[in-house]
Amino acid sequence: MSKVNEADIRAEVREWIAANWNPDMSLVEWRGKLADSGWGMPQWPQQWYGRGLPLALARAVEEELSNVGAVSVAKSGVRLLAAATLLEHGSDLQKKKFLRRILTGEDTWCQFFSEPGSGSDLAGATTRADLNGDYWIINGQKVWTTSAHHADHGLLLARTDWDAPKHEGMTFFVIDVKQPGVDVQPLKQMNGHASFNQVFFTDAKVPAENRVGDVGEGWKVAMTTLAHERRGADGLPPPSKRGTRVGRIHAEERAETEKANQPYKWYPQRAGRVDLVIDRAKETGANRDTNVRQEIARLMIMAKSAEWTARRARAAQQQGRPQGPEGSLGKLAASNVARAAARVHTLITGTEAMLTGGASPRDGIIAEILVSVPAVSIAGGTDEIQRNIIAERVLELPKEPRFDTGPFRNVRKN
Amino acid sequence: MNASDEPIIEPKRRIQFAFTDEQEQFRSAIRRFLNDKSPTTEVRRLMATAEGYDPAVWRQLSEDLALPGIHIPEQYGGAGFGMVELCIVTEEFGRALLCAPYFSTAVLAANAILNSCTEAQKAALLPDIAMGTRRAALAITEPDGNWDPAGIEVVATRDADGYLLDGVKSYVVDGHTADLLIVAARTPETISLEGLALFTLDAHASGVERRLLEAMDPTRKIARIEFRRAHAKLLGNLDGGAKPIVRTLDQAAIALANEMVGGAQALFDAAVNYAQLRVQFGRTIGSFQAIKHRLADMLLDVELAKSAAYYAAQAAAADDPEWPALASLAKAAASETYLQTAIQCIQIHGGIGFTWDNDTHLWFKRAKSSEVFLGQPVYHRELLMQRWGV
Numbered sequence: 001m002s003k004v005n006e007a008d009i010r011a012e013v014r015e016w017i018a019a020n021w022n023p024d025m026s027l028v029e030w031r032g033k034l035a036d037s038g039w040g041m042p043q044w045p046q047q048w049y050g051r052g053l054p055l056a057l058a059r060a061v062e063e064e065l066s067n068v069g070a071v072s073v074a075k076s077g078v079r080l081l082a083a084a085t086l087l088e089h090g091s092d093l094q095k096k097k098f099l100r101r102i103l104t105g106e107d108t109w110c111q112f113f114s115e116p117g118s119g120s121d122l123a124g125a126t127t128r129a130d131l132n133g134d135y136w137i138i139n140g141q142k143v144w145t146t147s148a149h150h151a152d153h154g155l156l157l158a159r160t161d162w163d164a165p166k167h168e169g170m171t172f173f174v175i176d177v178k179q180p181g182v183d184v185q186p187l188k189q190m191n192g193h194a195s196f197n198q199v200f201f202t203d204a205k206v207p208a209e210n211r212v213g214d215v216g217e218g219w220k221v222a223m224t225t226l227a228h229e230r231r232g233a234d235g236l237p238p239p240s241k242r243g244t245r246v247g248r249i250h251a252e253e254r255a256e257t258e259k260a261n262q263p264y265k266w267y268p269q270r271a272g273r274v275d276l277v278i279d280r281a282k283e284t285g286a287n288r289d290t291n292v293r294q295e296i297a298r299l300m301i302m303a304k305s306a307e308w309t310a311r312r313a314r315a316a317q318q319q320g321r322p323q324g325p326e327g328s329l330g331k332l333a334a335s336n337v338a339r340a341a342a343r344v345h346t347l348i349t350g351t352e353a354m355l356t357g358g359a360s361p362r363d364g365i366i367a368e369i370l371v372s373v374p375a376v377s378i379a380g381g382t383d384e385i386q387r388n389i390i391a392e393r394v395l396e397l398p399k400e401p402r403f404d405t406g407p408f409r410n411v412r413k414n
Numbered sequence: 415m416n417a418s419d420e421p422i423i424e425p426k427r428r429i430q431f432a433f434t435d436e437q438e439q440f441r442s443a444i445r446r447f448l449n450d451k452s453p454t455t456e457v458r459r460l461m462a463t464a465e466g467y468d469p470a471v472w473r474q475l476s477e478d479l480a481l482p483g484i485h486i487p488e489q490y491g492g493a494g495f496g497m498v499e500l501c502i503v504t505e506e507f508g509r510a511l512l513c514a515p516y517f518s519t520a521v522l523a524a525n526a527i528l529n530s531c532t533e534a535q536k537a538a539l540l541p542d543i544a545m546g547t548r549r550a551a552l553a554i555t556e557p558d559g560n561w562d563p564a565g566i567e568v569v570a571t572r573d574a575d576g577y578l579l580d581g582v583k584s585y586v587v588d589g590h591t592a593d594l595l596i597v598a599a600r601t602p603e604t605i606s607l608e609g610l611a612l613f614t615l616d617a618h619a620s621g622v623e624r625r626l627l628e629a630m631d632p633t634r635k636i637a638r639i640e641f642r643r644a645h646a647k648l649l650g651n652l653d654g655g656a657k658p659i660v661r662t663l664d665q666a667a668i669a670l671a672n673e674m675v676g677g678a679q680a681l682f683d684a685a686v687n688y689a690q691l692r693v694q695f696g697r698t699i700g701s702f703q704a705i706k707h708r709l710a711d712m713l714l715d716v717e718l719a720k721s722a723a724y725y726a727a728q729a730a731a732a733d734d735p736e737w738p739a740l741a742s743l744a745k746a747a748a749s750e751t752y753l754q755t756a757i758q759c760i761q762i763h764g765g766i767g768f769t770w771d772n773d774t775h776l777w778f779k780r781a782k783s784s785e786v787f788l789g790q791p792v793y794h795r796e797l798l799m800q801r802w803g804v
Contacts, residue, residue: 278804287804290796296804297795301722301747308431308721315431326717333714384703390713391706395686398701 004053006060013039013064021070023247027256030249031073031104039065040073040103041083048087048095049103069245071253074105076260077147082109082155082174084228089213089221094174098153105256110151110177112142112199113222117414120385122157123167123219124404126413127201129158136160136173136211138181138204144379146263148184148197151177156206157222160215162409169408170218174210181205191371195263269365270372270379271334272341274303276362277348286348295347299340306333325394332386335377342373429728433498441502447479448510454773460513461632461776465591467514475514476546482520483544486528491541497665501672501727508676511776513633515549518588521669522662523550526596529665530612530650530658539594539614551592551617553583553639554659561789563598563659564606568641570599570613570648577613577648579621579641585787589637590626592617597646598659607656613646621645631783633776664741667788668730671723671744674752674784678716681752681759681777685709688763705762712758719744719751739801742794749791752781 020033034040035049043058044050053061065072079102086094101107118124127140138158148154154175161169177184181204186194213221281287281296313326346353349366360367377383391397404411433441451471460466475481485500486492493499500521507516520543527539527550542548556567568581579599589595595617601609615622621644627636650658686709689700699705726744729737756778760767767774785791 278802281804287799293799293804294792294795297746297798300802301743301795301798302718304725304743305718305722305747308725309717311431312721312724319432321432325713326721329714329717332710333718336714384707387707387710388703390710391700395700395706395709395713397686397689397706397709398698400703401701 004057006057009042009053009057010060010064013061017064017068017070021068023069023245023249025249027071027249027252028104028106030071032100034073035100035103044087049099071249073103074256076257078109078111078151078155079105079107081111081225081228082153085155085172085212085221085225086174088224089172089217091209091212093209094212098174107152108147108150110145110148110154111225112145112148112154112156112175113225114142114144116141116143116198120382121404122222123170124411124413125157125159125170127156127158128162129156129160129171129173129206131160131208134208136171136206136208138173138175138201138206140201141198142201143187143196143198145184145197145199146195147260148177148199149186150259153177154199155212155222155225157218159408160218163407164216165406166404166408166411167219168216170222171215172212172218172221173206174212175204175206179204189375191266191269191368191375193263193266195266266368266372269368270338270376272338272373272376273345273365273369274299274337274341276365277341277344280345280348280361280366284348284350286350292344292347295344299337299344302333302340303337306330306337309333325390328390328394331381332383332390335383335386338373338376342370345369429725429732429734430498431725431728433502437498437502440499441506444479444481444503444506445509447475448506448512451475452510452512454511454776457511457513457633457776464626464635466588466633466635467591471512472514472546472549475516480544482516482524482546483540484520486524486540486544490536491544493544497668497731498727501669501723504669504673505676505723508673508780509680511633511677511680511780515551515588515591517634517666517669517673518551518586518592519543519546519549521666522552522587523592523594523596525665526552526612526658526662527649529661530654532650535649548593549588549591550594550596551586551589551637552596552598552662553586553589554598554663555583555585557582557584557638559585559786561663561793563610563656563663566598566600566610568597568599569602570611570646571602573645577646579613579615579644579646582638582640584627584636584638586637586639587787588635589617589639590624590635595622595639596649597641599646601652609652610656610659611652611654612649612658614649615644615646619644619646629783631779633780634783634787660738663788664738665730667741667745667794668723668726668737670784670788671719671741671748672727674748674781675716675720675723677777677780677784678719678748678752678755681755681774681781682709682712682716684774685712685755685759685762692764699762708758708762712755715751716755719748722747739798742798742801745788746791746794746798749785749794753785756781 016037016039038049038051039061041049042051042053042061043055046052083099083102086098113122115125115127117126127142129136129138154177156173156175157170159169160171181202183200184197187196187198188194277296286292309326310330316324345366349361352361353370356367357364392399460468480493481503483492484495484503488494524543527536543550555561568579568583570577570579579597595615597613598610599613621642623640625638627638629636689705689709690698692699722744726740729740759774763772763774766772
């Protein structure tokens with residue numbers, strides 16, 4: 001491809017927008033145009049709904065679209081992780097079948113990786129897939145599945161060879177969630193919300209053509225998904241700045257965002273709501289207590305230092321310097337901040353911390369903080385796993401001794 | 415929160431989160447110098463002397479690296495850099511535990527002069543300091559150990575051609591070897607922050623009695639200084655009041671925070687190295703999760719404290735209005751981290767960790783004295799809350 005420059009690309013996309021954008025179109029129709037033209041995901045390959053542009057130019061395109069208030073392709077949830085995985089490992093047939101409907105938002109996706117018996121140890125999955133004619137038959141249980149209750153397709157990691165070593169006996173599939181063998185049950189957490197599901201597979205079927213990558217290569221494929229997850233897609237769509245825009249398409253997008261965000265309303269509380277601490281101290285008068293002042297200061301010092309550490313990591317990255325240790329610490333720092341914040345909120349709130357719901361201060365937000373924070377040091381990798389990662393990868397200390405080598409059949413399981 | 419009572423404001427000017435290539439090169443040059451001049455054998459030799467430093471090394475770091483005047487403007491003979499470079503120096507000195515009258519002369523005294531003096535006084539006092547030919551000490555705290563200038567009791571009484579100082583200062587870093595003393599005192603019949611000013615006098619003047627204190631950290635010498643009708647000159651004017659003193663203490667808190675994270679890094683590196691070497695139960699102790707997790711937590715702690723110390727230095731350099739609050743934040747953060755890292759470093763070393771021959775105690779003692787020097791964490795946390803308007 002000849003060298004492209006930013007001004008040309010901007011001009012080209014502007015012209016295309018002028019000819020095609022209309023806020024009274026349906027969301028799916030518009031996103032179909034974005035997908036077919038390649039302007040929706042310009043960094044994707046040309047033959048698959050993209051234009052093969054470098055990321056910097058793709059950002060310029062995104063900017064042009066957002067300048068006129070044009071809606072983007074669907075990006076929420078697991079769908080872009082699914083797309084990235086299929087682009088790298090999927091067959092042409094799979095790309096043809098799934099990618100466009102991912103971008104139009106017609107299909108919703110979820111991820112069947114974690115199991116009750118394998119949380120931190122994801123490769124210990126025991127959900128099985130057995131080939132029977134043209135179908136793989138799936139049996140087992142997955143858990144912590146966001147969006148499974150309204151998902152159309154799932155990324156599934158299942159065991160296909162019990163005699164191979166743990167990481168070599170798994171295969172990756174795309175499974176149709178809406179079928180009789182898949183039973184989706186909400187998983188209610190201690191804070192009362194049910195943001196996740198547990199999913200039971202009983203002789204569920206996956207057509208052979210929906211296998212992604214080779215048999216036994218499932219772990220490698222899953223690593224692609226997880227790498228993209230770590231790279232920043234946190235499952236949350238970016239905050240919509242177009243709340244007041246008029247037109248059918250915007251109303252449809254707002255409804256979609258609302259639906260996608262609903263399960264995550266408590267996420268800010270899980271992180272401890274440090275932003276509320278000083279206001280709460282002032283409104284309760286706890287700011288006059290010398291002990292409370294000390295604890296607030298301790299918390300704020302930790303929270304600000306954690307924020308600056310993340311910004312140091314980003315600044316080093318932007319300067320093209322090798323990543324220092326500060327880049328691996330965010331998750332652990334966030335756990336510490338959340339726990340400290342919950343403690344300080346309790347100090348400030350006093351006996352009222354015995355209350356919940358509407359009876360609790362700030363219309364229940366304070367109580368929700370207190371019962372949501374314990375999740376933060378577990379979800380997305382426990383503190384203990386984070387410490388192992390830091391110790392082994394950053395400090396180059398010896399790896400944990402392994403007891404799960406040899407045929408998986410013989411490895412101790414739950 | 416609305417903007418008016420939001421204490422943690424977004425900085426007006428852009429605060430840098432990365433050092434420039436030039437700053438990194440500067441750091442490397444200092445580190446090379448210190449690897450050569452300040453191995454722990456030298457630290458141990460110098461800490462056992464009364465002077466506590468090697469004049470030859472002081473001369474080299476002044477003449478070859480221009481460090482005492484790194485932050486002093488060029489018109490007063492300095493290198494013309496700022497707070498960030500000064501803090502790179504203190505961080506590296508803290509890491510190597512260099513025994514030298516740097517904190518007293520460059521950080522405390524030079525800043526006190528810059529913050530308080532008239533042009534003529536700066537022109538008279540700073541060039542010698544920048545060249546390293548005059549070592550100076552700043553006397554603020556008194557025997558009660560209070561770091562709040564409001565508690566100053568030394569009195570400066572007007573005399574025919576200057577002032578007479580009466581009273582006692584203590585915890586004066588390098589006060590026993592300094593050539594020049596700068597003293598915070600109050601005019602008679604004033605209280606709290608009223609009537610405060612900085613005065614200067616020759617350290618050998620009559621009416622000045624200096625005594626080296628027995629310091630727990632022998633790498634940072636401290637003195638008690640008694641003034642009996644000692645003749646001194648006013649620095650700047652009486653209108654400045656406590657402001658130059660407070661500003662100097664805030665700058666010093668940031669420089670000390672950076673010195674402390676340098677020391678914490680040295681302790682952390684020592685702990686990781688030892689965990690890689692030491693074998694028990696047939697495996698290196700660094701292979702045990704109890705140690706791995708402890709080290710991961712220590713790393714997090716050190717990196718967070720570094721972020722606070724660096725940010726405070728950058729904010730002061732950018733003259734961000736929030737920088738005095740950040741000085742307290744960084745001082746409190748670094749104090750806790752330095753001491754905790756020292757404690758954990760000893761723990762990871764096991765029995766050898768609390769012996770005299772092992773070097774860990776050198777940094778432990780610096781951590782302990784730095785924890786209270788310029789005010790304990792509890793003091794700075796309260797100051798932070800006040801400065802944020804909580």
